[in-house]
Amino acid sequence: MSGDDLSLSTFLAAHPHLQLMVQGTTSDAGKSTLVCALGRIFADKGVAVAPFKPQNMALNSAVTDDGGEIGRAQALQALACRIAPHTDMNPVLLKPNSETGSQVIIQGQVIGNQHALVYQDYKKVARDAVMTSYRRLQQRYAAIITEGAGSPAEINLRAGDIANMGFAEEADCPVILIADIDRGGVFAHIIGTLACLSASERQRVIGFVINRFRGDLSLLQSGLDWLEQETGKPVLGVLPYLQGLYLDAEDSLSLHQTKGTGAQQLNVVVPAYPRISNHTDLDALRIHPQVNLILVGPGQTPPPADLIILPGSKNTRADLQWLLTQSADWQDYIHKHLRYGGRLMGICGGLQMLGRRIHDPHGSEGEAGSSDGLNLLPIDTELTLKKTLTQQHGCLKFPSGNKVDIQGYEIHTGLSHAEDLIHTGCGWLSEDEQIFATYWHGLLDTPDALSEILQWAGLSDPSKIDFYDFRDKQINRLANETSNHLDWKKLDQAIKNFYNTLSAE
Numbered sequence: 001m002s003g004d005d006l007s008l009s010t011f012l013a014a015h016p017h018l019q020l021m022v023q024g025t026t027s028d029a030g031k032s033t034l035v036c037a038l039g040r041i042f043a044d045k046g047v048a049v050a051p052f053k054p055q056n057m058a059l060n061s062a063v064t065d066d067g068g069e070i071g072r073a074q075a076l077q078a079l080a081c082r083i084a085p086h087t088d089m090n091p092v093l094l095k096p097n098s099e100t101g102s103q104v105i106i107q108g109q110v111i112g113n114q115h116a117l118v119y120q121d122y123k124k125v126a127r128d129a130v131m132t133s134y135r136r137l138q139q140r141y142a143a144i145i146t147e148g149a150g151s152p153a154e155i156n157l158r159a160g161d162i163a164n165m166g167f168a169e170e171a172d173c174p175v176i177l178i179a180d181i182d183r184g185g186v187f188a189h190i191i192g193t194l195a196c197l198s199a200s201e202r203q204r205v206i207g208f209v210i211n212r213f214r215g216d217l218s219l220l221q222s223g224l225d226w227l228e229q230e231t232g233k234p235v236l237g238v239l240p241y242l243q244g245l246y247l248d249a250e251d252s253l254s255l256h257q258t259k260g261t262g263a264q265q266l267n268v269v270v271p272a273y274p275r276i277s278n279h280t281d282l283d284a285l286r287i288h289p290q291v292n293l294i295l296v297g298p299g300q301t302p303p304p305a306d307l308i309i310l311p312g313s314k315n316t317r318a319d320l321q322w323l324l325t326q327s328a329d330w331q332d333y334i335h336k337h338l339r340y341g342g343r344l345m346g347i348c349g350g351l352q353m354l355g356r357r358i359h360d361p362h363g364s365e366g367e368a369g370s371s372d373g374l375n376l377l378p379i380d381t382e383l384t385l386k387k388t389l390t391q392q393h394g395c396l397k398f399p400s401g402n403k404v405d406i407q408g409y410e411i412h413t414g415l416s417h418a419e420d421l422i423h424t425g426c427g428w429l430s431e432d433e434q435i436f437a438t439y440w441h442g443l444l445d446t447p448d449a450l451s452e453i454l455q456w457a458g459l460s461d462p463s464k465i466d467f468y469d470f471r472d473k474q475i476n477r478l479a480n481e482t483s484n485h486l487d488w489k490k491l492d493q494a495i496k497n498f499y500n501t502l503s504a505e
Contacts, residue, residue: 008041012045019174022148023151023168024179032073032247035051035145036077036080040478042143042145050140050144051145052145056149057096060279061093064108068108069387070089071090072280073248076248087107088137096275107132109387146173152196169200176209178209181210190231203498206494207494208233212242220238247471267303268292268305268307268309269302269307270309271311272296277314281441281443287467288463298326307343309347310347310350310354312412315365316352320353321371334374347439348412348438351439352373354374359380362385364384377421377430380417381417384415386413387411388411396443404448407442408443411441447467450462
């Protein structure tokens, strides 16, 4: 790890049991990445460190080794800390399945669907789960870096808060406030956030980190001096804008079109339906030099494709209805694509859409009932109350391809029954080999599986991309830059001042 090693080592020696929370002035201010960076920095110094997020709202999730489900960002942060993801790292996960309701997951397991107003009352129960998980992590790890959710300045969500300052006060930990200068108004964001906090909450904020700065730092210095004078709190670091940094997204989906740069290109088209989930399945395609990944949003017309991917969904029947009622006629588009020899892949909810019928007798994803699928594969699905959460390892075998080792994970509600299809080791292939359906998320992250699927889709000589290695290098890059631009002496003093003030009271 580069940077001021002496100052970092001194900092860690002074705080052998570090509890620190990162909150943001806005969503996407950089909370997740700062926790990720600190986790890798401390882990590489030999510190037993773990990430924690009391409450997360996200449709991207991961399966843990203890058989539960947590937010994708916390799984990434665990990898940064060089430990296995565990359900205690994200004890409350909310997965929206409508505009006003979410599936509620407590310590890795689904407890049901709740309307937003009902969940506000349920927070009392969720708080107990949050603190139980946090205390267990404290017993196992020397340092815990906690990530807040959204912003602590969301006044309408303050009652019974377990995600930001409510948790920080319960756990009695100091808070770093991070703000994104790239979106503009950074000083107003910081001052405005502090103004929305109570006196005790403002005292808990020990300093600020400014994220995604471009240009000459000397031009910002007068603003930093003003901020410190105005608030009486230090600026702990100004982190640079890292061009091309690519890490697993917590939830947001960009419709930016990624252009392949290789001699041969494969055009991959993906509908971005409203409840798309685990779109991190596409990450390996985003970075592949021979893949032109195109996400098609509402009102957009899908272009010609070599491969169409129907991704996962948190509400499969509703997203299927969305797909069929868009101004672009997706059903005709897919049928035409197949008539011309194109390839079609369905992942999880996408697999269910490809079948004949989807039954939801219990209303596990929305209103109870049944829907006709696209009827492209002889598959029938019934959604159940129990969710499948499993890590998977096996072999992928297409009749016309090689047998390759694969790994992934399953997160889905429902059981699917197929007839007269080719088993591939992780799903089904149509008799004409044009349509491939799988429940496995993360399948494309495996280098050999990615190459095999790209060849099946029409790329004759795909470059070998190891997404696991790519992601680890991205984490290292983030950690190095963060270590170089944080003022460890200022952070050390800010933490000491915080605890000295508490002792004095």
